[in-house]
Structure formats: C-alpha cells, structure tokens
Amino acid sequence: MTSGYGDSSPPLARATLDRAAYRRADPRWLAQAWAGARVLVLDVEAGGRALVRTDTAVPELVLLAVDGLSPAPASDAMFLGVEPDGTPVFCVHGTVPAVPETRAAHLRDVGHLLSDRDAGLFTTALALTNWHLRHLYHPVTGEPTRADEAGWSRVDRTGERVWPRTDPAMIVLVHDGVGGGEGRCLLGSNATWPSTTGGRRFSCLAGYLEPGESAEAAVLREVREEVGVDICDIRYAGSQAWPFPGSLMLGFLATADPGQPLLLDSAEIAEARWFSRSEIGSALTGRPVEVGGTHLLLPPPSSIALFLVHRWLGGHC
Numbered sequence: 526m527t528s529g530y531g532d533s534s535p536p537l538a539r540a541t542l543d544r545a546a547y548r549r550a551d552p553r554w555l556a557q558a559w560a561g562a563r564v565l566v567l568d569v570e571a572g573g574r575a576l577v578r579t580d581t582a583v584p585e586l587v588l589l590a591v592d593g594l595s596p597a598p599a600s601d602a603m604f605l606g607v608e609p610d611g612t613p614v615f616c617v618h619g620t621v622p623a624v625p626e627t628r629a630a631h632l633r634d635v636g637h638l639l640s641d642r643d644a645g646l647f648t649t650a651l652a653l654t655n656w657h658l659r660h661l662y663h664p665v666t667g668e669p670t671r672a673d674e675a676g677w678s679r680v681d682r683t684g685e686r687v688w689p690r691t692d693p694a695m696i697v698l699v700h701d702g703v704g705g706g707e708g709r710c711l712l713g714s715n716a717t718w719p720s721t722t723g724g725r726r727f728s729c730l731a732g733y734l735e736p737g738e739s740a741e742a743a744v745l746r747e748v749r750e751e752v753g754v755d756i757c758d759i760r761y762a763g764s765q766a767w768p769f770p771g772s773l774m775l776g777f778l779a780t781a782d783p784g785q786p787l788l789l790d791s792a793e794i795a796e797a798r799w800f801s802r803s804e805i806g807s808a809l810t811g812r813p814v815e816v817g818g819t820h821l822l823l824p825p826p827s828s829i830a831l832f833l834v835h836r837w838l839g840g841h842c
Contacts (some may be wrong), residue, residue, distance in 0.1 A: 533799025603676025753788025
C-alpha cells in the first residue's frame with residue numbers, strides 16, 4: 526500500500542489511479558477503452574455494495590471484464606481512470622454477480638482494509654454514483670438531465686450542464702492538551718444515532734460549513750453550538766471523502782479547558798463527556814469502558830473520526 530500518502534493519512538484519503546480526465550470528452554477513445562476495460566459493479570439497490578475477494582489476507586475489489594457482465598451499454602458506464610499498465614477502469618450500476626470466494630461489501634465496512642488503489646476506486650465510484658442519483662433534474666431549468674462526459678457531468682435537453690459537487694464539512698477532536706494517560710478528549714453522542722444493545726457510540730464533533738464560512742470558523746461555531754465549549758489552537762489534520770452521500774470531511778484537532786460546563790444542543794447531541802487516554806485505549810483494545818450503564822463504542826474504522834482519535838491517542842496533536 527504505497528501511494529505517497531503515508532501511514533498517517535485518513536483511510537479514505539488514499540488513491541493511486543490516474544483519473545485521465547482529458548479522456549472524458551473523447552467518445553471515440555472511450556468506446557475503444559470500454560471493450561478492454563475492467564469494471565467495478567456497484568449495487569445501488571443494496572446501498573452501493575461491491576464485490577470483494579474473501580480468499581485473500583485482506584479484502585480486494587473484484588473488477589470484471591466487460592464480457593463477464595450482464596448487458597451494460599458503455600453509455601451508462603462511468604470512467605474512473607487508467608491503471609499503470611494502461612487498462613481502463615469503469616464503474617456500472619447493477620446487481621453484483623455471483624463470483625466464487627467473494628462477497629458484496631459496503632465501503633463503510635472495508636474501506637480501511639483496502640489497498641490505496643482499491644480504496645480510491647471504491648470511494649470515487651460511490652461518491653460519483655450518489656451524485657448522479659440525486660441530480661436527475663437541472664437545479665436552474667428544472668429539466669431532466671442525462672449522464673455525459675463518461676459520467677462526470679449531467680446535461681439537460683437545452684445543453685445546460687451540472688458537474689459533481691462535494692459538500693465540505695468539518696470534524697474536530699477536542700482535547701485538553703495534556704499528555705499521558707490522564708489527558709482527555711471530548712466526544713459526543715449524536716441525538717439521531719440509533720440506540721444499540723452493544724453500547725453507546727461517541728465520536729468527534731462535526732458539521733457542515735455554512736455559506737461564507739471558513740473551515741476554522743465552522744469548527745469554532747459547531748463546537749460552541751453543540752456543546753457550549755470555547756476552543757483554541759485549531760490545527761488541520763487531514764481530509765477524506767465521505768460519500769454518504771457526498772461530503773468532504775476536513776479533520777481538525779483543537780484544545781479546550783475541561784473545566785468549562787457542557788451546554789448541549791439537545792437536538793444535535795444526546796450526551797457528551799470527556800474521556801481519558803486510558804479509557805480510549807481500553808475501548809480500542811476491546812476492554813469495556815462504562816458510560817452511563819452501558820459501554821463506550823468508538824467511531825467505525827473507515828471514518829476520519831477514528832483517525833483523529835488515533836492521532837490524539839498517539840500524542841500527534
């Protein structure tokens with residue numbers, strides 16, 4: 526897994542495929558490329574799952590030859606890029622076929638386990654797919670749109686065009702700046718998260734950037750709005766796509782005084798509290814940490830939230 530990103534990158538911030546954007550408007554090349562392409566099939570009816578191999582030490586995406594697909598015209602395929610050996614890679618929507626020693630998996634579940642190449646492919650394909658599904662009409666003309674430029678734009682009958690959009694959001698791990706096992710971080714449990722018998726999930730504070738707002742200003746605002754805490758020393762830590770359906774998560778670390786009272790926005794946050802490094806370390810190794818009569822659950826491994834928790838836990842603040 527060597528992409529130049531390094532081990533300190535968020536799990537879905539990795540990619541190696543040459544996107545070859547200049548090919549997207551070349552229909553002759555695309556038609557020729559399709560014949561010899563490898564194809565990622567996304568089952569949108571199953572939440573955007575794709576085939577991964579189960580007979581390998583780590584999951585690997587399964588790319589199919591065109592002749593191994595059910596009828597899928599090239600006009601419906603999204604061009605993702607070109608492999609180092611020149612092989613074109615496309616994505617199509619459909620039911621994933623039955624292939625021995627494979628299973629259909631969701632990006633949330635396997636993204637952190639995939640190679641740089643596979644993580645980038647899956648993330649891009651899902652983000653692009655979700656954009657298409659939500660932009661069937663032009664936002665200005667109201668006309669129906671169709672996919673164009675190998676899946677990288679949509680156009681209506683008047684020629685008005687729209688391009689893929691990504692919604693920027695911030696996420697921050699707030700901590701007290703103290704080293705060692707007694708150092709603490711502030712995590713919240715979102716009011717909209719479903720309850721579970723296995724414990725209560727806590728994560729970093731997050732929110733979308735508002736019009737005319739910088740990422741740092743959004744960090745200050747969201748933390749103050751959600752838990753009533755003032756923060757300082759905001760430091761950018763990295764970013765990754767979160768295509769559920771189409772966000773770019775901008776990750777930060779910031780410090781705050783734990784002596785400040787927590788004033789929760791009950792519409793957003795059901796519970797928030799400070800956790801010590803020792804508690805977080807225990808939870809990560811599977812040892813139960815009690816929270817209000819239940820157990821602490823941390824963010825999923827493909828999330829940038831857990832990446833930020835690991836950064837703080839290792840003292841990289």
